[in-house]
Amino acid sequence: MIDQHLAQFALQIGVENVLIGDEAKPYLVDWTKRYSGEAICVLKPANVLEVSAILKYCNANSIPVIPQGGNTGLVHGSVPGETKSGSLPVVLSMLRFNELNTVNRLDRSVVVGAGVTIKDLATHVSKFGFTYGVDLAARDSATIGGTVATDAGGIRVVHYGTTKAQVLGVEAVLADGTIIDSLGSTAKDGAGYDFSSWLIGSEGTLAVITRVRVRVKNPLPNAHTYFVGLNKFSEASELIAKCFLEQKRVLAAEAIDEASFELVCKFLDLSKPISDYPVILLLETDSEVDLSAFTFVKSQSAKESLEFWARRERLGDAVGSLGIIHKADVGIPPENLDEFIAEFHIEVNALSAVKQTLVYGHIAECNLHLEIIGPAANDVSAESVTYKLVAAHGGTVASEHGVGRAKCEFLSLVRSDDYLQTIKLLKKTLDPKSILNPGAVIALD
Numbered sequence: 001m002i003d004q005h006l007a008q009f010a011l012q013i014g015v016e017n018v019l020i021g022d023e024a025k026p027y028l029v030d031w032t033k034r035y036s037g038e039a040i041c042v043l044k045p046a047n048v049l050e051v052s053a054i055l056k057y058c059n060a061n062s063i064p065v066i067p068q069g070g071n072t073g074l075v076h077g078s079v080p081g082e083t084k085s086g087s088l089p090v091v092l093s094m095l096r097f098n099e100l101n102t103v104n105r106l107d108r109s110v111v112v113g114a115g116v117t118i119k120d121l122a123t124h125v126s127k128f129g130f131t132y133g134v135d136l137a138a139r140d141s142a143t144i145g146g147t148v149a150t151d152a153g154g155i156r157v158v159h160y161g162t163t164k165a166q167v168l169g170v171e172a173v174l175a176d177g178t179i180i181d182s183l184g185s186t187a188k189d190g191a192g193y194d195f196s197s198w199l200i201g202s203e204g205t206l207a208v209i210t211r212v213r214v215r216v217k218n219p220l221p222n223a224h225t226y227f228v229g230l231n232k233f234s235e236a237s238e239l240i241a242k243c244f245l246e247q248k249r250v251l252a253a254e255a256i257d258e259a260s261f262e263l264v265c266k267f268l269d270l271s272k273p274i275s276d277y278p279v280i281l282l283l284e285t286d287s288e289v290d291l292s293a294f295t296f297v298k299s300q301s302a303k304e305s306l307e308f309w310a311r312r313e314r315l316g317d318a319v320g321s322l323g324i325i326h327k328a329d330v331g332i333p334p335e336n337l338d339e340f341i342a343e344f345h346i347e348v349n350a351l352s353a354v355k356q357t358l359v360y361g362h363i364a365e366c367n368l369h370l371e372i373i374g375p376a377a378n379d380v381s382a383e384s385v386t387y388k389l390v391a392a393h394g395g396t397v398a399s400e401h402g403v404g405r406a407k408c409e410f411l412s413l414v415r416s417d418d419y420l421q422t423i424k425l426l427k428k429t430l431d432p433k434s435i436l437n438p439g440a441v442i443a444l445d
């Protein structure tokens with residue numbers, strides 16, 4: 001049967017775009033190396049009609065399909081896992097969707113292929129005098145399709161918002177092969193339901209995104225980069241809130257705990273510009289901000305500013321060098337930040353398998369990245385303790401990385417039964433056989 005499927009896919013997209021064996025391997029393991037799975041093959045279609053034909057065939061034959069962009073997702077959404085049916089899936093790599101169109105300078109929008117990377121999109125729009133609002137350390141590989149599917153935030157979220165704030169329309173293919181085009185011909189198109197908003201954060205479970213119309217933004221002004229020494233995470237969020245109140249423009253606000261800061265400085269063989277503070281805030285602003293009440297250092301050159309940033313952007317790599325990492329990307333209401341963080345360290349470190357816990361994140365959004373080192377790859381006891389604590393503090397278990405398979409069982413901690421039933425209904429309506437990324441985001445009965 002598998003040979004029959006492979007022959008059919010080869011007819012649809014050419015045998016050179018059907019990968020098996022060693023060629024397929026890199027697509028079957030994720031960035032964290034914690035998650036991997038088996039697949040019939042990896043398919044690399046190049047246009048929407050090919051995606052439609054593949055989905056029609058997979059739907060008719062009940063073959064699960066895992067859409068994949070740059071495979072930088074961190075929640076086990078982009079590579080196969082176990083499916084209830086036990087059927088092997090295909091991985092649908094969107095990397096050949098690399099179309100870049102002319103930027104419309106009047107409505108400040110551009111239509112691009114889902115496989116265009118964040119870096120290539122930023123480079124492309126810069127030729128027209130604009131920037132793209134979402135930027136993240138995975139920019140060389142993360143794609144526009146993947147960032148829409150996860151509603152990625154990133155390092156400029158405080159200034160430009162998450163991906164949701166950039167998307168104006170999408171072209172996508174439903175499980176049965178139906179092509180939905182809601183790209184529109186202008187940026188302002190309110191005809192009917194906003195289909196793109198259904199797909200933002202849908203993590204490949206409702207449709208395969210093939211093209212996206214995004215808003216482009218004015219480039220960042222020249223700015224100053226600071227490290228500010230603080231005693232608590234809440235001091236960082238209060239400082240940012242004060243900047244907002246005083247109408248200062250904040251271009252980035254990243255808080256890092258001392259242990260993470262120490263680790264990344266050692267990892268990069270860079271100095272530690274601020275010592276003896278439990279929290280270090282990386283603040284970027286083009287406004288005059290009064291920091292006289294704090295210990296701070298200000299970058300003195302563009303090169304030094306990049307080195308400040310390296311200590312934030314390479315944190316994931318520095319932590320990754322310690323082994324298998326359990327990553328929890330959560331949001332906590334500002335009033336509960338310090339209490340939550342203190343309880344997280346105590347409760348998670350009380351588990352015998354845990355060796356270390358680290359905290360950093362996009363502080364203006366109260367989005368914390370919690371890193372847990374020690375437990376075996378398949379041991380989720382630390383996540384379980386963490387997410388229960390998140391729920392008890394009124395937070396969210398998924399702030400910007402999505403839910404994937406990794407957090408599916410924890411979604412009910414922060415979403416009501418009515419919410420869960422409604423999204424199941426939507427899933428069953430658009431994808432009755434549940435072929436699109438089954439097991440991710442929502443567990444069907």
Ligand SMILES: Cc1cc2nc3c(=O)[nH]c(=O)nc-3n(C[C@H](O)[C@H](O)[C@H](O)COP(=O)(O)OP(=O)(O)OC[C@H]3O[C@@H](n4cnc5c(N)ncnc54)[C@H](O)[C@@H]3O)c2cc1C
Nearest residue numbers: 069070071072073077143145146147149152153154204209
């Ligand atoms: C070093 C590093 C730094 C990161 N920093 C950030 C950060 O600051 N902010 C942030 O939000 N995230 C961050 N991430 C996480 C990751 O980069 C994002 O989740 C990103 O959006 C994933 O994009 P991708 O193209 O790699 O998607 P993938 O990893 O390939 O897929 C992610 C999900 O989207 C689905 N998907 C992918 N393409 C499509 C498509 N065309 N149609 C439908 N579904 C699709 C997949 O099925 C999967 O569920 C970081 C990751 C790394 C490794």
